Amino acid sequence: MSIWEYANPVKFMKTSSWALPWVSVATVISLAVGLIWGFFFTTEAMNFGSTVKVLFVHVPSAMMAINIWVMMLVTSLIWLIRRHHVSALAAKAAAPIGAVMTIIALVTGAVWGQPMWGTWWEWDPRLTSFLILFLFYLGYMALWGAIENPDTAADLTGVLCLVGSVFALLSRYAVKFWNQGLHQDSTILKVGEKDPLDPSYYIPLVICIVGFVLLFVTLLLLRTRTEIRLRRLKALEQRERMA
Amino acid sequence: MIALLLRDLRLAVRAGGGFGLGLAFFLIVVTLVPFGVGPEGQILGRIAPGILWLGALLACLLSLDRIFALDFEDGSLDLLATAPVPLEGVVTIKALAHWITTGLPLVVAAPVFGLLMHLESTAYFWMILALALGTPALSVLGTFGAALTVGLKRGGLLLSLLVLPLYVPTLIFGAELVRRGAQNMDTNVPLLMLAGITAAVIAVVPFASAAAIRVNLR
Numbered sequence: 001m002s003i004w005e006y007a008n009p010v011k012f013m014k015t016s017s018w019a020l021p022w023v024s025v026a027t028v029i030s031l032a033v034g035l036i037w038g039f040f041f042t043t044e045a046m047n048f049g050s051t052v053k054v055l056f057v058h059v060p061s062a063m064m065a066i067n068i069w070v071m072m073l074v075t076s077l078i079w080l081i082r083r084h085h086v087s088a089l090a091a092k093a094a095a096p097i098g099a100v101m102t103i104i105a106l107v108t109g110a111v112w113g114q115p116m117w118g119t120w121w122e123w124d125p126r127l128t129s130f131l132i133l134f135l136f137y138l139g140y141m142a143l144w145g146a147i148e149n150p151d152t153a154a155d156l157t158g159v160l161c162l163v164g165s166v167f168a169l170l171s172r173y174a175v176k177f178w179n180q181g182l183h184q185d186s187t188i189l190k191v192g193e194k195d196p197l198d199p200s201y202y203i204p205l206v207i208c209i210v211g212f213v214l215l216f217v218t219l220l221l222l223r224t225r226t227e228i229r230l231r232r233l234k235a236l237e238q239r240e241r242m243a
Numbered sequence: 244m245i246a247l248l249l250r251d252l253r254l255a256v257r258a259g260g261g262f263g264l265g266l267a268f269f270l271i272v273v274t275l276v277p278f279g280v281g282p283e284g285q286i287l288g289r290i291a292p293g294i295l296w297l298g299a300l301l302a303c304l305l306s307l308d309r310i311f312a313l314d315f316e317d318g319s320l321d322l323l324a325t326a327p328v329p330l331e332g333v334v335t336i337k338a339l340a341h342w343i344t345t346g347l348p349l350v351v352a353a354p355v356f357g358l359l360m361h362l363e364s365t366a367y368f369w370m371i372l373a374l375a376l377g378t379p380a381l382s383v384l385g386t387f388g389a390a391l392t393v394g395l396k397r398g399g400l401l402l403s404l405l406v407l408p409l410y411v412p413t414l415i416f417g418a419e420l421v422r423r424g425a426q427n428m429d430t431n432v433p434l435l436m437l438a439g440i441t442a443a444v445i446a447v448v449p450f451a452s453a454a455a456i457r458v459n460l461r
Contacts, residue, residue: 135408139401143391146401155458156391160405163387163451167409170440174412177432178419 007084009228016221027214034207042200054112060212062105068098073165076158088154092144093223099137106130125176132171136164244328244336251340265302265345272298273356284361291360292421299349300410306345307385308402310337311393324460330453338386346378369424377417380441383448384409390455412440
């Protein structure tokens with residue numbers, strides 16, 4: 001019993017078809033509990049009013065946006081080294097989910113920023129590096145779409161993912177440097193600093209994060225299964241044409 | 244490898260392959276910017292480093308898709324891949340040829356364009372230094388994008404989508420270096436970062452480009 005068993009598409013399909021309903025139900029439950037708790041049963045923060053509740057969508061989606069890229073990096077590496085097709089297809093399936101998570105994080109951030117900062121968009125390091133991450137997702141998906149041969153596409157997007165990871169990280173720190181240089185006295189919000197995050201927010205937030213992770217797993221399993229079926233369909237079509 | 248470099252340079256100069264075109268494009272960008280933002284020297288001087296860098300970026304991007312595409316079509320890329328020279332070396336030489344035909348003219352012509360853009364007099368030295376240090380990274384990263392899209396029929400637009408995000412760190416530190424130089428501020432950090440990024444890119448990215456070409460030639 002090892003993890004590499006799931007590199008076998010048949011085994012993957014079998015296990016995922018068993019797991020999918022459970023994960024879906026867990027997703028719905030945790031998201032429902034976390035979001036309803038977060039939106040309706042937490043007090044309004046002193047300086048932020050009801051806008052603080054954006055937190056319960058914004059933070060999990062932002063976390064997932066980064067984590068999904070890391071997951072794509074790992075699966076791309078597995079594909080490039082061990083050439084398991086399921087791995088490459090999982091990376092392909094994850095990219096649009098990651099892009100959507102990035103959009104959710106950016107949009108909820110803008111919705112929060114309008115009343116709080118008085119602006120929809122600020123060239124803050126965090127915001128800017130997320131925009132750049134979104135561009136990387138776009139480029140990755142566009143490269144998948146542009147190449148016809150699936151193995152070539154998997155190889156090239158894998159290499160792009162590796163190089164992109166390095167540069168996404170590099171941009172993250174470069175952007176930090178750039179903004180400090182541009183306007184020192186800007187009102188930079190430090191989301192990462194959880195100074196006095198009230199315990200009453202903490203539990204629903206954790207539940208929401210779990211919910212988003214589960215949501216990603218559900219969507220990923222679904223999309224990977226679709227990709228595998230698509231690949232099978234193409235193989236069948238090809239066999240028919242040959243016969 | 245030197246023969247390959249000379250061949251690429253000759254092709255670029257004689258076959259109308261972009262030599263000087265990048266410079267002309269740069270000139271057009273610099274000419275159009277004052278129409279867009281107004282002719283006041285003060286504003287132009289302030290945005291000049293950014294505009295010059297963006298112009299360099301776009302001029303570099305213009306000629307990228309030709310790096311491998313022509314060789315791929317007439318089959319000489321297959322020959323180069325099977326040649327005794329390692330493919331990583333070939334890629335590096337290609338990037339060098341690309342830099343000599345697009346990056347180097349920009350570096351040389353930068354003072355003239357700086358003059359047109361009312362660049363502050365303290366910034367000229369830093370502008371040239373930043374371009375000289377930064378543009379090699381642009382060329383090497385460009386060959387990576389070109390290697391990814393070499394098999395595609397219409398890869399031009401995709402190429403820019405893939406390559407431009409990779410230019411972000413170079414652009415940030417390059418423009419920052421010029422801006423700080425213009426205001427007589429400490430230039431050490433952006434200078435070292437810019438040079439470091441370029442050195443790392445030259446050292447590492449050719450391996451990725453060569454891997455991509457091997458996949459595309461398979």
